[in-house]
Amino acid sequence: MISRIKYLINSGEAGINWMAIGPLIFFFVLLITIFIVTAMRSKSLDAYDANLPLEGNDIEEDEN
Amino acid sequence: MTKIDRFYYDNDIVRKFAIASIVFGIIGLLVGLTIAFQLFLPDWNLGIPWMTYGRLRPLHTNAAIFAFVGNAIFTGVYYSTQRLVKTRMWSKKLGCFHFWSWQAIILAAAITLPLGITSSHEYAELEWPIDLAIAVSWIAFGINLIMTLVKRRESHIYVAIWFYISTWITVTMLHVGNNLEIPFDVFKSYPVFAGVHDALIQWWYGHNAVAFFLTTPYLGLMYYFVPKAANRPVYSYKLSVIHFWTLIFLYIWAGPHHLLYTALPDWAQSLGTVMSLMLIAPSWGGMLNGLLTLRGAWDKVRQDPVLKFFVVAITAYGMSTFEGPMMSIKSVNAITHYTDWTIAHVHVGTLGWNGFMTFGMFYYLFPKLYKTKLYSTKLAEWHFWLGTIGIILWVIPMYWAGVTEQLSWKQFSPDGTLVYGNFLDTVTQVIPMYAIRAVGGTLYYIGLLMAVWNLWKTAAQGTFVANEEAEAPALERIQHVNKGHRWIESRMGAFYFWAFVAVFIGGMVEIIPTILVKSNTPTIASVKPYTPLELQGRDLYIREGCVGCHSQMIRPFRSETARYGQYSKAGEFIYDRPFLFGSKRTGPDLHRLGGKYPNKWHYDHMFDPRSTSPGSIMPRYPWFQENDIDYSSMESKINVLRMLGTPYAEGFEKKATDLAKKQAKEIAANLNSNGIKTPGLENKEIVALIAYLQRLGTDIGKGETTMK
Numbered sequence: 001m002i003s004r005i006k007y008l009i010n011s012g013e014a015g016i017n018w019m020a021i022g023p024l025i026f027f028f029v030l031l032i033t034i035f036i037v038t039a040m041r042s043k044s045l046d047a048y049d050a051n052l053p054l055e056g057n058d059i060e061e062d063e064n
Numbered sequence: 065m066t067k068i069d070r071f072y073y074d075n076d077i078v079r080k081f082a083i084a085s086i087v088f089g090i091i092g093l094l095v096g097l098t099i100a101f102q103l104f105l106p107d108w109n110l111g112i113p114w115m116t117y118g119r120l121r122p123l124h125t126n127a128a129i130f131a132f133v134g135n136a137i138f139t140g141v142y143y144s145t146q147r148l149v150k151t152r153m154w155s156k157k158l159g160c161f162h163f164w165s166w167q168a169i170i171l172a173a174a175i176t177l178p179l180g181i182t183s184s185h186e187y188a189e190l191e192w193p194i195d196l197a198i199a200v201s202w203i204a205f206g207i208n209l210i211m212t213l214v215k216r217r218e219s220h221i222y223v224a225i226w227f228y229i230s231t232w233i234t235v236t237m238l239h240v241g242n243n244l245e246i247p248f249d250v251f252k253s254y255p256v257f258a259g260v261h262d263a264l265i266q267w268w269y270g271h272n273a274v275a276f277f278l279t280t281p282y283l284g285l286m287y288y289f290v291p292k293a294a295n296r297p298v299y300s301y302k303l304s305v306i307h308f309w310t311l312i313f314l315y316i317w318a319g320p321h322h323l324l325y326t327a328l329p330d331w332a333q334s335l336g337t338v339m340s341l342m343l344i345a346p347s348w349g350g351m352l353n354g355l356l357t358l359r360g361a362w363d364k365v366r367q368d369p370v371l372k373f374f375v376v377a378i379t380a381y382g383m384s385t386f387e388g389p390m391m392s393i394k395s396v397n398a399i400t401h402y403t404d405w406t407i408a409h410v411h412v413g414t415l416g417w418n419g420f421m422t423f424g425m426f427y428y429l430f431p432k433l434y435k436t437k438l439y440s441t442k443l444a445e446w447h448f449w450l451g452t453i454g455i456i457l458w459v460i461p462m463y464w465a466g467v468t469e470q471l472s473w474k475q476f477s478p479d480g481t482l483v484y485g486n487f488l489d490t491v492t493q494v495i496p497m498y499a500i501r502a503v504g505g506t507l508y509y510i511g512l513l514m515a516v517w518n519l520w521k522t523a524a525q526g527t528f529v530a531n532e533e534a535e536a537p538a539l540e541r542i543q544h545v546n547k548g549h550r551w552i553e554s555r556m557g558a559f560y561f562w563a564f565v566a567v568f569i570g571g572m573v574e575i576i577p578t579i580l581v582k583s584n585t586p587t588i589a590s591v592k593p594y595t596p597l598e599l600q601g602r603d604l605y606i607r608e609g610c611v612g613c614h615s616q617m618i619r620p621f622r623s624e625t626a627r628y629g630q631y632s633k634a635g636e637f638i639y640d641r642p643f644l645f646g647s648k649r650t651g652p653d654l655h656r657l658g659g660k661y662p663n664k665w666h667y668d669h670m671f672d673p674r675s676t677s678p679g680s681i682m683p684r685y686p687w688f689q690e691n692d693i694d695y696s697s698m699e700s701k702i703n704v705l706r707m708l709g710t711p712y713a714e715g716f717e718k719k720a721t722d723l724a725k726k727q728a729k730e731i732a733a734n735l736n737s738n739g740i741k742t743p744g745l746e747n748k749e750i751v752a753l754i755a756y757l758q759r760l761g762t763d764i765g766k767g768e769t770t771m772k
Contacts, residue, residue, distance in 0.1 A: 027310075049220050
């Protein structure tokens with residue numbers, strides 16, 4: 001298995017462009033983390049947050 | 065029993081910025097219309113130096129971005145932030161200072177840019193004194209925003225404010241990074257970085273001026289005004305968390321997509337491509353979140369012009385953010401770069417996303433600020449349709465022109481020669497498309513004037529409430545929810561910090577190795593610093609904004625090396641401060657211009673381009689033959705460049721003016737021998753410009769045969 005991985009890593013003609021691939025891998029790790037963290041959010045709190053712009057707390061809107 | 069606070073929202077600052085946005089929209093878009101006409105009517109500059117395309121284009125871009133859109137951003141931010149945190153803006157004085165300083169900056173831009181006082185960095189053309197003023201104004205805005213958040217009555221920081229925070233943090237970082245410059249006189253400076261390094265830093269800034277001035281604040285405004293106008297909450301708060309962080313992280317990396325197939329190191333180009341492609345995901349996340357907020361409210365869109373504007377704006381955002389990543393693919397970029405396709409792409413975003421979001425926001429806001437109804441819904445509907453048709457007539461001809469241009473440039477005959485060896489033949493083909501674009505722009509502008517009339521009449525029929533009474537429960541302490549992402553959603557300081565980390569990484573990964581690793585920009589021994597006269601000429605080239613129409617970066621394509629000569633190497637630009645790669649070829653690339661034409665050709669060409677190139681749309685520059693060369697800053701230019709690393713010998717500055725005059729005499733003598741008898745010719749600016757143009761690209765061998 002390890003030799004296969006080594007073969008894959010060395011098989012690119014000009015080598016693997018780690019400067020480009022490194023950040024891409026980092027980004028995907030970040031993205032998956034964000035997905036997991038977000039999936040566990042509370043629906044009720046999200047509903048409250050999403051309604052913040054709609055709160056009419058200025059007096060004239062309430063009176064109308 | 066919860067204590068209820070009664071307080072007032074400050075609408076006065078909102079109205080100030082709204083009016084400023086509208087006024088500068090009228091001016092900035094009129095400048096845009098003017099230069100659109102000048103591209104097929106070059107004598108529309110009336111022979112006046114500060115009316116030429118090269119000087120007016122930066123005025124248009126700065127006015128559109130910082131005056132029209134900038135003031136609109138502040139309008140929306142000041143309005144929405146107060147209501148989202150249920151708190152009046154922290155400081156009226158700071159708000160007023162921010163407002164007046166921002167308008168003073170715009171005025172300074174309106175004076176300096178047509179005068180040719182420019183750094184030539186796109187969207188950062190303003191010179192060092194104005195850069196300092198921008199920093200002061202921006203910090204005032206930032207302090208007011210931060211302190212308002214500190215004093216807030218709502219624990220949760222709504223998603224719109226995350227975008228405002230990321231905007232403020234990132235623009236601060238970019239402004240400082242891209243404006244590192246050393247003045248050599250009261251109004252002019254040279255950037256710290258040169259050539260390829262300068263280019264990378266410029267486009268790290270330039271693309272993120274798009275991202276964090278034209279996109280993130282508008283996404284914030286979308287997250288407030290679309291739910292407000294539709295009276296329904298945003299579609300998915302979860303989606304807003306995901307797309308916010310991925311957007312601000314990825315955007316910063318995208319800068320190199322402006323430098324594909326240039327002398328920028330290949331690994332940096334690859335990073336720019338990859339991250340730009342990834343950017344489709346968070347951008348479309350935002351677009352979908354905005355559009356799906358309207359689910360169940362599409363009948364309202366039929367009746368409400370505000371929602372119509374928002375829908376087209378968000379759709380245009382989606383179009384641009386799909387097209388941009390596609391253009392970042394190298395094989396697509398090979399066709400789009402330097403053409404009018406790029407210009408079309410920009411204007412789908414600016415006219416569609418920024419323009420229409422702004423109009424929708426103002427149509428929503430003015431009735432609220434003046435406690436009345438919109439003066440004429442019908443007029444707003446007319447504006448909407450006129451504007452939409454205007455956008456279509458603007459962008460479609462430009463896509464057509466872009467493809468025509470590039471394919472013409474690349475076309476070879478069966479015998480292996482360029483079909484359109486004369487660049488001018490590719491320009492004349494697209495002039496009809498420039499004319500149609502101008503019609504589209506005119507329609508869009510008429511729509512803007514309709515909006516101005518409509519909003520004016522709305523204000524006239526209503527009563528402005530400068531301080532709007534409100535009430536909200538007092539907040540003794542911020543309530544934190546310490547779970548997952550919620551941990552940061554109530555912690556303002558932490559939010560600022562982690563947003564900064566997210567936007568800092570990309571730039572540093574791309575910039576630091578490019579600058580520090582010498583092998584990324586190989587030097588070439590034969591490349592020497594500019595002579596004093598060539599330096600003067602270069603600064604004239606910058607003054608006139610020649611970089612707006614002419615590139616100096618030959619890509620490694622057979623079609624380009626056959627037309628222009630050897631492709632451009634990174635080492636040729638090490639003394640170029642600022643870099644002048646250019647973004648658009650309305651005229652040909654000039655990097656290998658040196659020695660291609662005799663001095664007299666340049667003399668005649670600058671006086672009247674059509675005398676040497678019939679059908680050319682380049683404006684005339686007769687003042688080069690009238691103005692004397694200004695040597696007053698010569699010494700300090702040399703001193704500053706030496707300080708920045710250009711190897712001028714110690715004491716060289718003392719003889720620089722004499723050397724320049726000696727070279728000028730030689731060029732003047734050559735012109736005299738070819739029949740040019742202008743009195744005092746050796747002192748005229750044209751001689752300096754000729755010296756510079758004849759130097760271009762001559763540091764290395766000619767290589768491939770150039771096509772004449």
